[in-house]
Amino acid sequence: MGVLNVTPDSFYDGCRYFDHAAAIAHGREMVAAGADIVDVGGESTRPGADPVPEDEELRRVLPVVEALAPIVRVSIDTMKPAVATAACQRGATLVNDVANRSTGAAAQAGAGFVVVHMRGTPKDMQLDPRYDDVVAEVFGALESGVATARRLGISEIYVDPGIGFGKTVQHNLQLLRALPRLVARGVPVLVGTSRKSFLGRLAAPPGAEPLPPADRFEGSLATAVWAMAAGVAVVRVHDVAATVQAARLVGWTEPEPSVEGRVAGAGVER
Numbered sequence: 001m002g003v004l005n006v007t008p009d010s011f012y013d014g015c016r017y018f019d020h021a022a023a024i025a026h027g028r029e030m031v032a033a034g035a036d037i038v039d040v041g042g043e044s045t046r047p048g049a050d051p052v053p054e055d056e057e058l059r060r061v062l063p064v065v066e067a068l069a070p071i072v073r074v075s076i077d078t079m080k081p082a083v084a085t086a087a088c089q090r091g092a093t094l095v096n097d098v099a100n101r102s103t104g105a106a107a108q109a110g111a112g113f114v115v116v117h118m119r120g121t122p123k124d125m126q127l128d129p130r131y132d133d134v135v136a137e138v139f140g141a142l143e144s145g146v147a148t149a150r151r152l153g154i155s156e157i158y159v160d161p162g163i164g165f166g167k168t169v170q171h172n173l174q175l176l177r178a179l180p181r182l183v184a185r186g187v188p189v190l191v192g193t194s195r196k197s198f199l200g201r202l203a204a205p206p207g208a209e210p211l212p213p214a215d216r217f218e219g220s221l222a223t224a225v226w227a228m229a230a231g232v233a234v235v236r237v238h239d240v241a242a243t244v245q246a247a248r249l250v251g252w253t254e255p256e257p258s259v260e261g262r263v264a265g266a267g268v269e270r
């Protein structure tokens, strides 16, 4: 899943694709690079972000959804049911709402739905996130989100532990370590770590400032590969070409030959 933020203020790609033509061109690039889904968003959910009025969000995303839907599966990244509905009318077939407000809109549209865990709102989620047992609490919340989505008749459902959405570095790491257990619960898992701030903190040398988003590529790829190895169904990334290459290397996107097959083959060649 390639990230396409039609925003002036997203934490990594803000402003780059705020112009519709630039956004559509980048969407096409991601498709050419191997993205199976393009996730179009018109409102940043970075920590501290201010909400965007509905009419402005619609203005940002709808032309982009409409232009890309004929060539790739489009998901709509929104916290507003009305935006989800309008995007589905323009061709989006997956609703990705980190606030889980759009379950009804997704059901009404016959779209798939991503149940995401977020503690609080983007404005306040990183102020002082606390859990007794982050893994148990996140898994529990996802389970009840899935139950709601199923009750409304949605058949294609993903769960996402919401890396960075009301979580400390340690919470994020605990959730990443627990991915195999989340996968084992049977609902396809989607994960987004791409360029997020915990990677900048973890990768910085001791005592140094956290790395900025531009320097978080290696951490993004490493965690995407970890997620693939854990068996997730979808990774949400900014760097599609590199992630697709990594997916091929570990045999994630193609069932045959397996990783073992490739390793064995390489051995024969040597």
Ligand code: HH2
Pocket: 003, 005, 007, 009, 010, 011, 012, 013, 041, 043, 044, 045, 046, 077, 096, 097, 098, 114, 116, 160, 162, 163, 190, 191, 192, 193, 236
């Ligand atoms: N992360 C972001 C936005 N949407 N959706 C899901 N399901 N999972 C995520 O981890 C996720 C998400 C934040 O990243 P980005 O879109 O790059 O930034 P911004 O919110 O600043 O636009």
